[in-house]
Amino acid sequence: MALITLRRNLCHLSDFRIQGALAALKNQPVNHVHKVVKEHLCPWFCSLQSEPFRVRFHHACCKKFHSENGNALHPVGEPVFSQIHDWDRLEQNLKNVDEQIFYRRLSNFTSSEEVLHFISTLQTLPDTMAAGALQRIYEVEKKDGDQRLPREILENSTFQALCIQFEQKPSNLSNTGLVTALQALTLLYVDPQSSLLLNLVAECHHRLRRGGLEVHSLCVLGECLIKLQGPGCATLELIICQLQGEKLEKFAPEDIVALYRILQACAEKVDQHQTFLNQINNFSLSVVSNLSPKSLSQMLTALVVLDQTQALPLVIKLGKYVVRHVPHFTNEELLKVLEAFIYFGHNDRFFTKALEQHVASLCLTLDPEVVSKVMEYCCRKQILSIPILNAVAETFVCQSEKFSPSQISELIEPFGKLNYLPPNASALFRKLENTLLTHFNYFPPKTLLKLLHSCSLIECHPVNFMSKIFSPYFLQQLQGDESYLDRLSLAQLTQLFLTSILECPFYKGPKLLPKYQVKSFLTPCCSLETPVDFQLYKSVMTGLIDLLGARLYFASKVLTPYRYTVDVEIKLDEEGFVLPFTVDEDVHKRVALCIDGPKRFCLNSKHLLGKEAMKQRHLRLLGYHVVQIPYYEIEMLKSRLELVEYLQRKLFSQNAGIHW
Template structure:
């Protein structure tokens, strides 16, 4: 205690008279030899020492300001108290392959010490946690930490983790130099390295996860010490479920999914009473198993138990947990957990306005992956997109359109909002994202109210960035526009040239039948609907004979049950089966569901007749698969088919399923067909 009162007076005397009276090294030695216990005997002497330090570190005293930061971590309270000494340490978080970098002098502003003096001691961890989450840059986090007098090891690790999160958001694969040279960052790393045995479990695993995310060299002393301490505590078997999961994720990154440590972690998780766990612990287990994807097969029984248990906890999940679990189920391909998926999807309806863009994207991905649709979810999505589309992340907007496209949902509010967003900010979308936005318009046969502006913006974007569009992506966009009668004549000529075809062939998929079918239909549309086109032709070797191509059909096969119903009515109406043909192939690659030939007087000819027919009727037997979901709006590929058949001389007669379903007797069916085929004679 004598030293504690002597040092300030001696220091003040030296500072007041002459700086040379107390050389800096002497002061340094006096400080580092001060017993640790003296810092806790009285807050007043400690504050007096720090007041003297603040004066010594004033801007006018350049010599005294050049000091080195070292964290001090008391054993009793496990709290950070930042003290200083003049020393150099190697950089414990250097990147692999780099030479050790000595930590240089650290300069603190006087204002920091004024705040330090005013601190009332321990700061509430919850308040610090909220404050850390409110920052938007690593510099803000570290600056805030430097203003705190005391900091728990958990909050110190959380601060490092926030730095890690923000650097990953910026796409960094290395710790930026500005972070490496930050004195608070190095003080925290130094403290974690040399006091790893005194850390709490949560502080230990959080620090390891943060430093792993910052790509710290696994061979550095810092990470080696933390990993060894983690393994020691793992062997003791007292770590909580959440800490086990955090440790497991770090070990996967540092070692591999099949490392012995991870197997021990999952073994301990299996022995836990999961029914007593909180929702955040259950979510943490899912996140761990998702990270260990390659080894999940051997843990499927554990996953089944977890899936069954989670059903009763869904109502406790917040938006973040709901999104994370759904994403984990997608990655782990838990198709057998459909009851859990359904409950999560229903639960997600209430959170649609509260999801972040990334969370909503993951939820939509789960809806697509598991083939689930929900009327109320779609309605909530419509309201959300209508009001927030301009502020949503491009990936989320494209995922919304993919959801509508995959599930055949023609949502006019969503399509209108996306079309408006594209007109105003097309520049934020990548070529692939533009394709994902445009294709659903053609696929679902919809033109928004601002169609002239929308397609003009698309044409300008394609023209200015033509060389940046991958060949397949460009073909998808132009083909989609053609489906709804928006013919990209200015660009289509480039697609039929050998150079573009060679680029298509050079792709991984090559010129498969699906690509050739798209090229054929695009060329057919250009010839039939754009007679003024004088550009290059598509050579015969790049054309297909039929659009009924498996896995990527450009026309929907006829539904057999609906066809049999219509066939019975036609036989009664025409008198015999010989008077109509079914599944008739045409010279333009399309297949007609039912074809009927008529002579000049309107009489029906036998379909096997070789004489030229004066008129041909093409009956389109349209079942629900040819329409958008819960709608009477035909798909784009059916609309272009009917359009082309008319241009080829057919009289197209549409027989939709929703009209046939209302006919309750055979006689009503016959009358319905007579009115459809022979409207004039029917009258």
């Protein structure tokens, strides 16, 4: 192994004779040898290797540096270790112990000055440890937000000594030391055109062309080249080609994650690498359990960027292990996990439970982007999580100024979609109204419309803002540069206008012009109604025919003049008798059957979604007698006869006033 020796004149033990000491130690028990060597010989073990790589410090001024090649402490021709196999093994064990101690000490330092002072006190430093010291400098420096090294570190004599030796003698470095040094210096934003980095990259290219780099070194080199030269560099293809030729069993878990990151950077070429990706996806199932929280997050992010929708078994397994690490994720890592789960449509009740505990305990300290992403996750998956919704409502009341307009919309939208009012609803919407009054012009038009529509779903009607959103000026802003308004915006405007008529009769402001009103809320996309569940609809149809005697006495999927589509409509005369659906005269009352399948409720609950609750509320205000037939009641029925009896109770109860 190549070495870097940091020697001071006061550290040299002039009366110590290595050969004599070793001869004496070989006659001692192994435990005693271990102890003695660890106390006295460890600083010199590295310098007993072939072709050492050293930095020598002149203690007086600490400014002159030079490299020295040779075996000063191991005269040629004197066999010391080569004839003793057990001693070789002991040396290796001691070296591993030394490395553990070294990296443990490094991890305790919190500043670059501490790291550099520590390595300046060492007499001998292997190149991998020297590169590890550079990495630790990067880690402590990036905590301050600026990853570029301050001037005092760049001018530090110890730091310069390390850099000079990496620059002048890269061929003496081991593969691990070479790529680790390149990685650390790349992360520290050293000038890519500096001779230091150019020499290291050139040496890496030389070894790459010879095929002399192992899997881990290839992965590290690949990521460094992406940072230095971009994902389009030709060398990257050679690295990926060599990695494809390796058996995946050789890859450590962190190498698998690094491989995903490399392929992620070349996402535009994903089709070329899909066969290789399929192999990686299948193999990754075996390494998920060994991944850190950071690695789990990075792997999920790569799967999103690479659009690996066919790798759902891997996503599901990653989700299983994500649950265990929810409290340990950083804000950024948790954000990436949530984005991946939203992208793949993954949800897990155990993950939701862990997320509830995490958000409820830390919501006031979480990053606003994470809070809004948590709410988006609940909204997209229709998860009615009362602990999360309550915690977020409290956070917004206390810290509304932390959130951007788009984040505020993402926070409020789930309350409307999931049809939930938190305990502090009055304070929440008072705070929201004040925020809108103060910063109205900062909200993008579509974001504002979505926000106000969400409030209306849960009967928190934005009366004070209706005159603004129905004004020609706002509608023009909403349309922007497009030639027409999108379907969803028109539907939201229409429903808000219908709300102003039905639920806010005191509103006397501008009306929505007919050209901005849709004729139906039920459309193939961007619908404000959930289509009826076909199987459930067929079951109810069969029961109604048995109950009423003929298909003639009810109509299906009726579009009303008020833009809502009724699943089943039954017409009644003045005495409450059922009329054929073809009759338009003498219709005194209409019955609207809402056949509510699972998609009209929050996930795994009996709680109607906001848009379905609003629809039923509006139908009642329009004079319909609304009869709800939820799927969970139908599923309890065991026979056709029970279904008919159930429908009879629903339709012809004493209070219904319906006869047949």
